[in-house]
Amino acid sequence: MSEQLILKKLREEIDKIDSKILELIGNRSDLAKKIVNAKNGQDIFKPEREEALINRLISISGDSNPQFVENIWRTLISENLFLQGGLKISVGSSKDAYETAKWHFGRAAQIDLLKSNKEAFNKLVSDNYDAAVVPLDKNLKETYIIDDRIIRKNASSPVATRNNLLKIAIYKKDV
Secondary structure (H helix, E strand, O other), X not given: OOHHHHHHHHHHHHHHHHHHHHHHHHHHXXXXXXXXXXXXXXXXXXXXXXXXXXXXXXXXXXXXXXXXHHXXXXXXXXHHHHHOOXXXXXXXXXXXXXHHHHHHHXXXXXXXXXXXXXHHXXXXXHOOOOEEEEEOOOOOOOEXXXXXXXXXXXXXXXXXXXXXXXXXXXXXXXX
């Protein structure tokens, strides 16, 4: 078999896989919409679920690069959150945390960089924000009480180790 024929057959196989991937992405989006409808559009953002999902996928991905796996799923999650109306995120004073938040949420979120972690937490409690993001630090508490409201660390990101992104903690109000 000639090299050109081999390449043609391999490319045809890739085209078939690409079509299947697109079909599966559509199926996944349809299921995400059904979940939102079942929850009446409330509390669509579940960072702890996202973190567990990505950890599980990385663990079963075999030889795949964990960063690649996480990038794919962050894109899928971001798109679904965007289609569900998007999020509003407050970020503490770190520009690096802001850059990680932009990567993490993609086009799914309006992200506001504030003057301090305290201000980011206060915005979460007092305004219509879905989460507060701050640099992950050993001195952070799991929970804070601000104006009689409890906010809790729900997840950290990125899951896979990266040199170009700061590890962040994601906090949400207790419901």
